[in-house]
Amino acid sequence: MNVEVVTIGDELLLGFTVDTNAAHLARELAAAGIGVARRATVGDEPAQVAAAVMEALDRTGAVITTGGLGPTSDDLTKPSIAALFGRAMKFDEAIWEELKIRWKSYRWPGGIPESNKQQAMIPEGAVILKNRHGSAPGIWLEDERSPMPRWVAMLPGVPREMRGMLADELLPRLRALTTGTPNVIVSRTLRTIGIGESALADLLGPLAKGPKGLPLAYLPSVEGTDLRLTSRNASAADAAHALDAGAAELRAVLGAYVYAEDKTDLAAVVLGLLRSRGLKLAVAESCTGGMLGARITAIAGSSDVMLGGVIAYAEEVKESQLGVSAGTLRGYGAVSEETAREMAAGVCARFGAEVGVGITGIAGPGGGTPEKPVGTVCLAVSSGGAVRSTKVQMIGDRDEIRRRSAQAALNMVRRALSETS
Amino acid sequence: MNVEVVTIGDELLLGFTVDTNAAHLARELAAAGIGVARRATVGDEPAQVAAAVMEALDRTGAVITTGGLGPTSDDLTKPSIAALFGRAMKFDEAIWEELKIRWKSYRWPGGIPESNKQQAMIPEGAVILKNRHGSAPGIWLEDERSPMPRWVAMLPGVPREMRGMLADELLPRLRALTTGTPNVIVSRTLRTIGIGESALADLLGPLAKGPKGLPLAYLPSVEGTDLRLTSRNASAADAAHALDAGAAELRAVLGAYVYAEDKTDLAAVVLGLLRSRGLKLAVAESCTGGMLGARITAIAGSSDVMLGGVIAYAEEVKESQLGVSAGTLRGYGAVSEETAREMAAGVCARFGAEVGVGITGIAGPGGGTPEKPVGTVCLAVSSGGAVRSTKVQMIGDRDEIRRRSAQAALNMVRRALSETS
Numbered sequence: 001m002n003v004e005v006v007t008i009g010d011e012l013l014l015g016f017t018v019d020t021n022a023a024h025l026a027r028e029l030a031a032a033g034i035g036v037a038r039r040a041t042v043g044d045e046p047a048q049v050a051a052a053v054m055e056a057l058d059r060t061g062a063v064i065t066t067g068g069l070g071p072t073s074d075d076l077t078k079p080s081i082a083a084l085f086g087r088a089m090k091f092d093e094a095i096w097e098e099l100k101i102r103w104k105s106y107r108w109p110g111g112i113p114e115s116n117k118q119q120a121m122i123p124e125g126a127v128i129l130k131n132r133h134g135s136a137p138g139i140w141l142e143d144e145r146s147p148m149p150r151w152v153a154m155l156p157g158v159p160r161e162m163r164g165m166l167a168d169e170l171l172p173r174l175r176a177l178t179t180g181t182p183n184v185i186v187s188r189t190l191r192t193i194g195i196g197e198s199a200l201a202d203l204l205g206p207l208a209k210g211p212k213g214l215p216l217a218y219l220p221s222v223e224g225t226d227l228r229l230t231s232r233n234a235s236a237a238d239a240a241h242a243l244d245a246g247a248a249e250l251r252a253v254l255g256a257y258v259y260a261e262d263k264t265d266l267a268a269v270v271l272g273l274l275r276s277r278g279l280k281l282a283v284a285e286s287c288t289g290g291m292l293g294a295r296i297t298a299i300a301g302s303s304d305v306m307l308g309g310v311i312a313y314a315e316e317v318k319e320s321q322l323g324v325s326a327g328t329l330r331g332y333g334a335v336s337e338e339t340a341r342e343m344a345a346g347v348c349a350r351f352g353a354e355v356g357v358g359i360t361g362i363a364g365p366g367g368g369t370p371e372k373p374v375g376t377v378c379l380a381v382s383s384g385g386a387v388r389s390t391k392v393q394m395i396g397d398r399d400e401i402r403r404r405s406a407q408a409a410l411n412m413v414r415r416a417l418s419e420t421s
Numbered sequence: 422m423n424v425e426v427v428t429i430g431d432e433l434l435l436g437f438t439v440d441t442n443a444a445h446l447a448r449e450l451a452a453a454g455i456g457v458a459r460r461a462t463v464g465d466e467p468a469q470v471a472a473a474v475m476e477a478l479d480r481t482g483a484v485i486t487t488g489g490l491g492p493t494s495d496d497l498t499k500p501s502i503a504a505l506f507g508r509a510m511k512f513d514e515a516i517w518e519e520l521k522i523r524w525k526s527y528r529w530p531g532g533i534p535e536s537n538k539q540q541a542m543i544p545e546g547a548v549i550l551k552n553r554h555g556s557a558p559g560i561w562l563e564d565e566r567s568p569m570p571r572w573v574a575m576l577p578g579v580p581r582e583m584r585g586m587l588a589d590e591l592l593p594r595l596r597a598l599t600t601g602t603p604n605v606i607v608s609r610t611l612r613t614i615g616i617g618e619s620a621l622a623d624l625l626g627p628l629a630k631g632p633k634g635l636p637l638a639y640l641p642s643v644e645g646t647d648l649r650l651t652s653r654n655a656s657a658a659d660a661a662h663a664l665d666a667g668a669a670e671l672r673a674v675l676g677a678y679v680y681a682e683d684k685t686d687l688a689a690v691v692l693g694l695l696r697s698r699g700l701k702l703a704v705a706e707s708c709t710g711g712m713l714g715a716r717i718t719a720i721a722g723s724s725d726v727m728l729g730g731v732i733a734y735a736e737e738v739k740e741s742q743l744g745v746s747a748g749t750l751r752g753y754g755a756v757s758e759e760t761a762r763e764m765a766a767g768v769c770a771r772f773g774a775e776v777g778v779g780i781t782g783i784a785g786p787g788g789g790t791p792e793k794p795v796g797t798v799c800l801a802v803s804s805g806g807a808v809r810s811t812k813v814q815m816i817g818d819r820d821e822i823r824r825r826s827a828q829a830a831l832n833m834v835r836r837a838l839s840e841t842s
Binding site for chain 1: 430432434436439440443444460461465531533535536606608610620636640641711713714715719722729735737742771772773784786787820821823
């Protein structure tokens with residue numbers, strides 16, 4: 001089964017909002033064996049919405065829309081698509097009652113705003129898709145006159161609401177529709193770090209286009225290069241088997257360049273290594289300003305390993321809170337391997353951690369010199385009484401330099417722990 | 422002038438990558454007076470690419486593609502589109518020489534990989550768009566046989582490369598094409614915090630659909646609700662004038678709910694308030710784990726205000742590094758207004774800052790209790806010798822709760838500074 005996705009909103013078309021819904025929808029649909037044949041984005045214009053949905057229906061017969069169901073002036077998806085199916089709009093008392101109850105719980109003075117009445121208007125003959133996370137209900141509209149399946153599912157544009165409705169309401173409905181068509185699309189990603197896209201292709205040689213006939217995609221980012229294998233198969237078990245075999249061939253060539261599979265974050269890998277050894281971690285961050293700590297603590301359950309850290313943005317904080325010596329700061333500068341080493345050792349000593357990280361660098365856009373240009377970053381890891389350090393030249397803008405720095409620091413911890421295991 | 426955008430890649434269609442290029446392209450084009458009439462996303466299939474580009478050419482005559490120009494097996498954009506224009510592919514020696522020079526600077530052992538030769542293949546009659554940030558050149562292909570303008574611009578998929586090529590090569594070319602068609606689309610965003618989407622619409626009353634006939638879009642996120650006004654006008658000056666007048670009407674109703682315009686981050690607003698008063702800032706973060714520090718230091722030039730902070734993730738760190746009393750932790754718990762207050766006051770004292778922030782909460786998914794459910798967050802701001810605090814219930818998942826907490830803490834600093842000014 002294939003569907004097309006139409007995402008609706010001037011904010012998407014004008015680029016003020018990045019379309020994360022489309023990506024989430026595609027992943028969830030693929031896992032249910034449903035392919036996305038094409039995606040389109042149109043603005044908040046009834047004629048545009050109608051044209052895009054009609055073309056998609058003519059090609060594929062199955063369309064999911066996001067957006068344009070909210071309580072404000074952007075509303076237009078329901079009437080535009082109702083007109084395509086020759087349906088009138090009617091006011092639904094039951095939805096209105098539910099909205100009123102929901103608003104009571106908000107304790108908003110004056111009760112539910114009148115502008116929300118629009119949310120209780122639905123096309124005749126529509127099935128309501130409940131919204132547990134917000135007030136705008138979704139709509140399932142089917143063309144019974146058509147000899148072929150022909151339907152549109154309308155989901156809200158707010159990501160949390162869209163995700164909940166997809167999981168609770170739409171996917172069960174689609175699974176029921178697709179029973180008997182066991183075409184499964186499954187992917188597996190090998191995450192690499194420390195090697196670029198072309199060099200990976202060369203290292204892989206005859207495997208570069210994919211092992212065992214499975215297509216291989218190269219996805220570079222500030223976190224490294226991900227390699228994604230995709231299998232289309234009759235059953236989930238066959239697909240998993242093909243991916244196992246393909247991933248094993250790639251791993252045999254790539255060795256320690258691979259740090260994880262699928263969406264696993266390098267921070268989670270590092271937390272796992274520390275946890276298995278019973279070690280506690282603390283971080284000392286200058287140019288990353290807390291980003292490494294935020295990465296690590298983004299992972300639920302990190303508190304059994306992560307003690308915390310010091311954001312030593314100002315030079316005096318490196319001295320007073322981490323014990324970096326004034327001589328080191330004067331002699332080598334705040335951005336130096338020597339300072340990074342004292343930051344890592346200092347945060348270990350003050351926090352009682354076995355493993356400490358130090359990061360200091362020039363994220364730019366200002367502050368560079370000929371000797372230490374923007375992107376110069378010094379990293380250190382203190383572990384088992386030894387401190388190792390390195391100086392690297394990062395590329396990219398301020399945000400990329402900071403993100404690459406946090407990722408490189410995590411990789412240093414991974415390597416230090418692997419070597420001493 | 423209108424264009425259509427076709428973004429290419431299985432990783433986009435399958436949802437493994439979020440399409441940030443499309444949003445960036447749209448914003449930059451709008452600022453140059455060029456509208457995006459529609460956007461489509463197709464997978465790495467030559468037939469899909471050809472079909473989507475052909476349909477877009479038939480509708481609009483002007484198409485920008487991203488993706489499928491890389492050195493690996495995903496390459497397919499150039500030959501698919503060359504075939505539409507009846508052009509053969511040829512090997513370009515000059516591009517190959519430039520690629521070889523670029524690879525020398527990488528100092529990669531063995532020199533340029535042979536797999537990069539594909540990047541030197543270009544359609545006959547194509548104009549090369551230079552890539553300062555990567556190795557894949559872009560392509561401009563024009564159909565001289567057509568009586569109407571009919572062209573495709575092919576940009577790389579890697580965001581940094583796409584952005585550079587758009588600014589350096591494509592926008593100057595499009596500006597030259599559009600001379601004499603002064604239809605400008607400009608937007609302005611008022612960023613609000615502390616009030617929801619429907620409540621904003623009700624508060625605005627007759628202005629809810631937009632002041633002075635300018636369409637108004639409501640864009641809720643974890644940072645608050647942005648209100649975007651859009652003006653289409655004959656000249657940039659007329660558009661700016663219309664936006665000035667519209668924004669002034671909205672501001673008169675919304676007052677202090679508005680914290681900034683356009684893309685200005687709340688952290689930048691807070692830094693500006695602190696800077697103008699000559700005050701230094703330090704942060705003490707528990708559940709946000711460094712995220713607030715990262716937000717603040719993401720802004721270039723923050724070092725004249727931001728001293729740093731303590732990531733006090735473990736309870737003992739709150740005591741040892743911030744001086745939170747054992748009695749407070751035992752009596753009220755780590756997640757309490759009392760603890761948040763001592764964190765804010767403690768980080769001020771230890772860092773020598775005039776303004777300090779304390780954040781402690783339960784980001785989940787575990788750790789909630791009936792008295793303190795997941796999403797319970799206590800915030801405190803120490804400023805001018807006084808400490809104010811609050812306890813809030815945040816909605817969303819772990820990441821949303823953390824992001825809302827950092828944003829709410831920044832807003833507390835903004836309000837504390839505004840009230841004492």
